[in-house]
Amino acid sequence: MMVESVMLSQFRNYESLQLAFHPGINLILGENAQGKTNLLEALYLCAALRSFRTRRDSEFIRFGASQGYLKMNLVTTQGDDKNHHQMEMMFRPDQKKRVKRNGISQQRISDVMGTFKAVLFSPEDLKIVKDSPSERRQFMDSEMVQVSPRYYHTLLQYQKIMKQRNQLLKNNNPKEEEISIWDNQLSEFGARLMKQRHQFLMEIEKWAKEIHHSLTGKKEELAIHYQPGLLLPPEWPEKTPEELTEIMEKLLEKNRRADLYRQTTGKGPHRDDLAFTINRMDVRQYGSQGQKRTVVLSLKLAVMEWMKEMTGEYPVLLLDDVTSELDEGRQRDLLEYLKPVQTIITATHTLPGMEDPHRGRLYFVEKGMVKLSKEV
């Protein structure tokens, strides 16, 4: 997968920008607050259909402008076939963003999801290890929805049903039969969600272990532990979705009194969490800043490998201001590792190895204007 070009008009601090990308490393250099992250945000929007910084689409519109616009041309490769696609987004104040794919307006996000696939690693991602379980669920969801429309559908259904169940719990004296109808549906989608998350984590753990091992000079053994948001028997991963549905339904019934009291659904995959261990030590609790950062980098690179396995091609990698945290040796190793992947990196300083003219291209950003350096 490759981004060929992007065009921005009245997007964040860009009045107008037209930029072509190199298939290798694209290093975007600039001082603070010049527009480096804004550019990555535009690219990421085309993959996740939402920003990693805000939920309000109106923030994308340049101050003082009446609307914002972005267009991306990308190419996907399947065997010997290359396919060109175009994504467009229009932003107006107080309106939902309008999305077009290949010139055709798209009503449903699920129809465009997955056209462009990208993995982003930004300093904010440290939250995955440091902050609350919702960050870790968000990590699973945002990576999985890009590749699996089935997962996206399951997640939306689960959230919808839970909202309705919670609504009912808030009523005065809701009928038991009514609650059990929602329990049945919630369990069906909850079981699917847990199965799919478990599968995803097993697959990325395989890659993350290997990557983390090599990033730490073979000193650290990383493991990922899925912690479902309800108490399941240890052998639950071997259960069929139907058996798991039954188990979850029984647990919901057992918790009904507490749910009625709290007027909300207390247990289920909406409470899932993940634990990361290094040599059996819980990184969330005891890991150093550097260890946490390396865990997230290993996770993100693992997701990239997982997407390659699932779809047959690498996603585009977006690295926002994270290379300066690595020493020169690690920066070199990382660029070497990323050879087959189109990568767009923002940084304040150049990276070692970028002297190689086949490696990529250097750009300079200043006040929302991008100057292209000679091919480096």
Ligand SMILES: Nc1ncnc2c1ncn2[C@@H]1O[C@H](COP(=O)(O)OP(=O)(O)OP(=O)(O)O)[C@@H](O)[C@H]1O
């Ligand atoms: N809607 C908007 N209209 C105009 N300017 C905006 C808008 N949103 C953000 N900005 C401006 O964009 C700039 C920040 O750009 P960005 O976050 O891309 O910085 P950066 O180059 O990544 O800097 P750093 O290295 O500090 O992370 C700020 O000056 C901010 O005021």
